[in-house]
Amino acid sequence: MSKYNGSCLCGAILYEVNGEIRDILNCHCSDCRKSHGAAFRTRGAVDVNALTFVSGEELLTRYEHKAGEYRSFCSRCGSAIATFFLDLSKPIGLALGTLDSALDKGAEIHVFVSDKASWHTITDDLPQFPELPEGALQNAEPTTELL
Ligand SMILES: [Zn+2]
Numbered sequence: 001m002s003k004y005n006g007s008c009l010c011g012a013i014l015y016e017v018n019g020e021i022r023d024i025l026n027c028h029c030s031d032c033r034k035s036h037g038a039a040f041r042t043r044g045a046v047d048v049n050a051l052t053f054v055s056g057e058e059l060l061t062r063y064e065h066k067a068g069e070y071r072s073f074c075s076r077c078g079s080a081i082a083t084f085f086l087d088l089s090k091p092i093g094l095a096l097g098t099l100d101s102a103l104d105k106g107a108e109i110h111v112f113v114s115d116k117a118s119w120h121t122i123t124d125d126l127p128q129f130p131e132l133p134e135g136a137l138q139n140a141e142p143t144t145e146l147l
């Protein structure tokens, strides 16, 4: 089983992922832009039971961004850590920028490109989707309307 480590900027929050990080995508929605202070958020899906906090979990603040969807961040340094869902059948969305371990793969698609920052240009050849495609990455074919 794969194992990864990650931490927030101030180092108080340390976490482990015991399992796969999959379905990695770059999300260009304005919500991700604001919460990460960046052009887009890169997130990977991890199973609910795969993410464990080694330290600092008491500093993790959960913000209910949409009903049943909680974005979490370090209350000391502001690092975005992960998105949790009340519906535990949904995987956790891990903010890959907080990973300390090497990862031998990267984003596979760009999503919510219809909401992309005007000042950012996507320069790679990954498939682009105007929103989040149904079933995210399985059999995802890019729509042509924005390409
Ligand atoms: Zn921190």
Ligand SMILES: [Zn+2]
Residues within 6 Å of the ligand: 027, 028, 029, 030, 031, 032, 033, 041, 112
């Ligand atoms: Zn987003």
